[in-house]
Amino acid sequence: MKKRICIVIVLVILSVCLCMSVSAEAPFTISEDYKTLSVEGAVYTRVDATMLSVEYPYMDIPELTEEQMQELKCVYLNYSEEMVLMQAEFEFNDGAIFTATYIRDDYREKFEGFLSSFSGKVEIDFGWPEDNTVIADAADLKGSPVTLSEDELSLSDWFQVHAVSEWNGVTIFTGSVLLIDDSYYYVAFKECGISASDGFFPYEYMELNAYEITDEAVLADLNDAHDLYIDSEYGIFYNDDFAEDLSSICLILLFAVIPAAVLVVAVFFTIRSKGYYRLIWGVVTGLAGGELVIFTILAEILRRVN
Amino acid sequence: MLRKLLKYDLNAVFRLWWAAAAVSVIMAVVGGFANAILNADRDLPMAVRTIASMVQFLALFSFIAFFLVMLVMIFVRYYRNFFTDEGYLTFTLPVSRKALLNSKALMGVIALGATAGVCSADLALMAFIGDRDYYLSEKFRNDAARFFKEMFESIGGYSFLYALEIAVLGAAVLLFTVLFLYTCVTFASMIVKKGKLIAAIGIYYGANSLFSFIIQMMVLFVVPSIMVWTNGLSDQMSCPVAALMLLLLICYVGMFCGILYTLTYRMLDRKLNLS
Amino acid sequence: MNILECKNLTKSYKKGHPVLAGLNLQIPAGRIVGLLGPNGCGKSTLIKLIAGLLQPDSGEISVGGHPIGAESNALISYLPERPYFSTNMKVSQLIEFFREFYADFDVQRAYKLLADLGIDPTAQLKTLSKGTKEKVQLILVMSRNAKLYLLDEPIAGVDPAAREYILSTIVSNYNPGASIVITTHLITDVEQVLDDFVFLGFGGQVLKAGNAEQTRNETGKSLDELFKEVFRC
Numbered sequence: 001m002k003k004r005i006c007i008v009i010v011l012v013i014l015s016v017c018l019c020m021s022v023s024a025e026a027p028f029t030i031s032e033d034y035k036t037l038s039v040e041g042a043v044y045t046r047v048d049a050t051m052l053s054v055e056y057p058y059m060d061i062p063e064l065t066e067e068q069m070q071e072l073k074c075v076y077l078n079y080s081e082e083m084v085l086m087q088a089e090f091e092f093n094d095g096a097i098f099t100a101t102y103i104r105d106d107y108r109e110k111f112e113g114f115l116s117s118f119s120g121k122v123e124i125d126f127g128w129p130e131d132n133t134v135i136a137d138a139a140d141l142k143g144s145p146v147t148l149s150e151d152e153l154s155l156s157d158w159f160q161v162h163a164v165s166e167w168n169g170v171t172i173f174t175g176s177v178l179l180i181d182d183s184y185y186y187v188a189f190k191e192c193g194i195s196a197s198d199g200f201f202p203y204e205y206m207e208l209n210a211y212e213i214t215d216e217a218v219l220a221d222l223n224d225a226h227d228l229y230i231d232s233e234y235g236i237f238y239n240d241d242f243a244e245d246l247s248s249i250c251l252i253l254l255f256a257v258i259p260a261a262v263l264v265v266a267v268f269f270t271i272r273s274k275g276y277y278r279l280i281w282g283v284v285t286g287l288a289g290g291e292l293v294i295f296t297i298l299a300e301i302l303r304r305v306n
Numbered sequence: 307m308l309r310k311l312l313k314y315d316l317n318a319v320f321r322l323w324w325a326a327a328a329v330s331v332i333m334a335v336v337g338g339f340a341n342a343i344l345n346a347d348r349d350l351p352m353a354v355r356t357i358a359s360m361v362q363f364l365a366l367f368s369f370i371a372f373f374l375v376m377l378v379m380i381f382v383r384y385y386r387n388f389f390t391d392e393g394y395l396t397f398t399l400p401v402s403r404k405a406l407l408n409s410k411a412l413m414g415v416i417a418l419g420a421t422a423g424v425c426s427a428d429l430a431l432m433a434f435i436g437d438r439d440y441y442l443s444e445k446f447r448n449d450a451a452r453f454f455k456e457m458f459e460s461i462g463g464y465s466f467l468y469a470l471e472i473a474v475l476g477a478a479v480l481l482f483t484v485l486f487l488y489t490c491v492t493f494a495s496m497i498v499k500k501g502k503l504i505a506a507i508g509i510y511y512g513a514n515s516l517f518s519f520i521i522q523m524m525v526l527f528v529v530p531s532i533m534v535w536t537n538g539l540s541d542q543m544s545c546p547v548a549a550l551m552l553l554l555l556i557c558y559v560g561m562f563c564g565i566l567y568t569l570t571y572r573m574l575d576r577k578l579n580l581s
Numbered sequence: 582m583n584i585l586e587c588k589n590l591t592k593s594y595k596k597g598h599p600v601l602a603g604l605n606l607q608i609p610a611g612r613i614v615g616l617l618g619p620n621g622c623g624k625s626t627l628i629k630l631i632a633g634l635l636q637p638d639s640g641e642i643s644v645g646g647h648p649i650g651a652e653s654n655a656l657i658s659y660l661p662e663r664p665y666f667s668t669n670m671k672v673s674q675l676i677e678f679f680r681e682f683y684a685d686f687d688v689q690r691a692y693k694l695l696a697d698l699g700i701d702p703t704a705q706l707k708t709l710s711k712g713t714k715e716k717v718q719l720i721l722v723m724s725r726n727a728k729l730y731l732l733d734e735p736i737a738g739v740d741p742a743a744r745e746y747i748l749s750t751i752v753s754n755y756n757p758g759a760s761i762v763i764t765t766h767l768i769t770d771v772e773q774v775l776d777d778f779v780f781l782g783f784g785g786q787v788l789k790a791g792n793a794e795q796t797r798n799e800t801g802k803s804l805d806e807l808f809k810e811v812f813r814c
Binding site: 246247248250251254255259262266276277280281283284287288290291294295297298301302305 | 404524527528530531532534535536539540543547550551553554557558560561564565567568571572
């Protein structure tokens with residue numbers, strides 16, 4: 001009996017050790033040129049992701065070998081949906097950081113098929129409300145070439161443009177539509193050497209080559225979508241004559257009419273009061289009067305500037 | 307007499323202030339360490355990350371609570387001193403009503419100003435402890451030097467003027483906060499015979515909510531207009547215009563402080579009925 | 582010379598129901614005056630008007646020639662009917678407070694009176710009994726060399742032995758050139774210390790006033806008996 005129990009215990013321990021060794025994490029390997037890596041048995045190869053928009057909801061930090069740790073401090077692996085795409089961030093011992101995107105080998109063909117399936121149709125996404133997009137031919141966005149200056153870029157509103165197709169949560173960004181002073185412009189990322197994955201902010205650029213969108217049909221659609229965006233986001237409070245007038249009226253009410261009323265009342269009570277009351281009403285008179293003087297000076301300066 | 311009144315008022319309010327300030331500093335240190343833990347290791351277990359984040363939140367909450375506690379202390383001191391049985395002593399002192407009100411106003415501004423100062427120091431302490439290596443490093447010194455250099459290059463001597471104006475505006479806003487509180491409490495105590503404390507709290511809360519709503523609406527309507535009008539300013543004009551705008555705000559807030567002071571003084575001077 | 586003058590004083594808490602209606606009153610210096618009347622006749626209201634705690638609807642009040650304000654407060658030592666100190670303070674801190682604000686405050690007298698009563702100056706007010714708190718209050722008020730003492734119901738709600746102590750403290754510690762106005766409805770206890778009396782009726786009307794001793798001699802009645810006669814229900 002005792003012998004049987006001992007054999008059972010030994011067998012259990014052996015099987016646990018076996019399971020552990022079998023289920024031990026497969027090693028993380030990287031090729032010398034960082035073009036290929038394998039993790040948990042899956043092989044990934046480098047891919048150009050500059051035009052892609054991908055979400056990476058999953059993260060892993062693989063265990064590095066002694067040899068790898070001679071060069072690398074840490075590696076972070078960010079996976080897209082279905083673990084198809086992976087963005088690897090390599091932190092080196094000297095502090096340098098290198099980021100690269102990889103596609104799972106068994107999905108490469110489909111991925112390349114997706115990249116080349118670009119039909120020329122693009123979607124301009126206004127972001128709000130949901131599905132407020134304009135679909136157009138990429139060629140129709142390329143009207144007259146222009147160079148946008150720093151001032152124009154800093155005053156622009158911008159909206160993402162991506163190819164009308166999506167694969168496993170991956171979208172190709174082709175560029176951005178800019179709205180400057182009621183005119184629309186298209187910035188093609190590839191032509192300008194802009195990486196979509198870094199995020200695009202027009203105000204960061206001193207100048208940019210773009211195309212002024214001149215196609216009437218596209219312009220009409222863009223205007224409709226923009227109006228819908230404005231009305232949904234801001235209502236009457238944006239870029240509307242009524243809103244501007246209302247804003248100016250409130251400004252004058254707040255900083256001119258109210259202080260003027262206070263000034264009249266304060267002057268009246270300053271004259272009528274005696275002693276300490278006269279002093280404090282006098283102070284209120286001074287402050288109200290001073291505020292009106294400063295407001296008048298500011299209004300005059302800004303009126304001349306505008 | 308004002309100095310004597312202020313001495314007793316400050317003693318009464320600062321009795322609790324030190325303890326509350328000590329708690330906020332301790333929370334800043336604890337929050338800073340939580341911050342350091344979160345920054346140091348990206349591979350922490352979820353539970354540790356959650357606890358550290360909660361500690362950070364508690365630290366920030368404690369700073370707000372400190373400020374609110376001081377506001378309550380100032381309210382209680384004013385109300386008790388003037389509108390409870392202690393008012394029999396206060397209003398029979400050989401001091402003028404204006405000295406009584408001025409002492410309370412100064413007490414409020416000093417207490418809230420000290421509290422705001424400690425809260426700001428707490429935030430800096432929390433940030434420092436959270437990222438000690440960076441703040442002690444050469445890089446931070448260089449970044450700070452570059453920041454100030456760029457600031458002086460872009461706005462020059464106006465930076466001192468702005469600092470002065472912002473300090474004065476801050477004091478004016480604190481004075482407004484205090485006087486608004488006193489006006490509501492005094493008004494409540496004048497119109498209500500019984501339940502003065504509840505009435506005072508109710509009127510302050512109601513008036514504060516209404517006032518905040520009006521300010522938010524006005525800012526919502528006014529700010530776009532200001533942005534449009536100042537859009538075309540040149541670099542040379544933007545600094546003096548900004549200085550004038552700050553001065554405008556100081557006069558504006560000061561004007562309302564004057565109105566509130568006058569109303570409160572008048573009620574205390576002519577309408578006091580301690581029965 | 583009159584230390585206190587009230588001219589045509591009117592005060593009402595509710596419209597149409599004046600507590601005081603056109604009251605005229607003069608209190609000369611150096612007299613102990615009893616302001617006597619039934620509950621609700623306006624005694625405390627008058628005292629509070631003089632102390633500056635209430636604003637009259639009309640009329641004038643002057644104390645030592647000054648209108649009601651900081652100057653009159655410096656001349657008046659007021660004892661209200663209820664405790665009015667912050668209970669967080671110690672007795673010694675209160676003494677220091679009075680010393681700082683009142684130039685006529687006699688610190689030594691205050692400590693002597695506390696010692697006579699066995700009250701520890703380092704004790705916090707909230708640790709003292711109600712009666713002791715009232716005694717502390719009385720000591721602080723009577724330790725001042727004021728021109729006018731206003732004592733609002735100083736012996737109400739107090740046992741007879743304490744009443745005797747309070748009255749003897751009042752009489753033996755006040756500034757001799759000053760006047761004391763005592764409001765009370767417990768006339769029997771108070772009348773032997775009074776120099777003058779004022780019977781105040783409802784609406785603040787002075788129904789009878791005069792020298793206490795002279796009136797007792799003339800009428801052959803005590804002030805208490807006279808009071809009952811005047812204010813018979």
